[in-house]
Amino acid sequence: MPLFVYGTLMRGERSHRLLGRAPFLGIARTARSFELADLGAYPALVRGGSAAVVGELYEPDRETLASLDVYEGCPDLFQREMIELDGGARCEAYLMPAGQALGYPRIASGDWRARGR
Template identity: 85%
Template sequence: MVLFVYGTLMRGERAHELLGRARCLGLARTAPLFELADLGAYPALVRGGSTAVAGELYEPDWETLASLDIYEGCPDLFRRESIELDGGGRCEAYLMPPGQAMRLPRIASGDWRSRGG
């Protein structure tokens, strides 16, 4: 299984170590079907926009994935769902339901690292 990460789990970010020995498959972008909400300490991927969100692809083992589900508050805060990548292809990612993210500011660039501030 391939997992798309776009915030604190990316290389150099504070929660990256939670990916353990997951193999990094490189940089990626989602298809332009999303928005990136800014929750201050972390972002949330939300369906229904027109932004291609920047991130990284990893191949976690099932034990690591179970730990990540707990870290991401899955399925209460985030839900792990299949998404489409830019240029085709699918993977899984943690998404916040649109209703939960309705009033949150957006990161227009779709890139957590270039959010500023």
């Protein structure tokens, strides 16, 4: 199952190396049903908004995915869930429960890299 990443795991970001040799499948956007919360050092994908969040798709093996679960604090901080992409395809992504993201600013563009522009 492809994995959608949208923050520090993307190419050129500080944690990208954790994807190891996972094949890059391309750039993608979520369906317009999410918010991207800015937690300072990293973002959080949250259900229930109207943004199409920008990210990248990878195909990690089970070992890499298990390591990413630990890195993402899954299932306590983030939860790996199925999401829908723009166009209807499905993949997995790390989401933060909406209650945990309360009070954090939102990145209206849905693009972590463009947050400071």
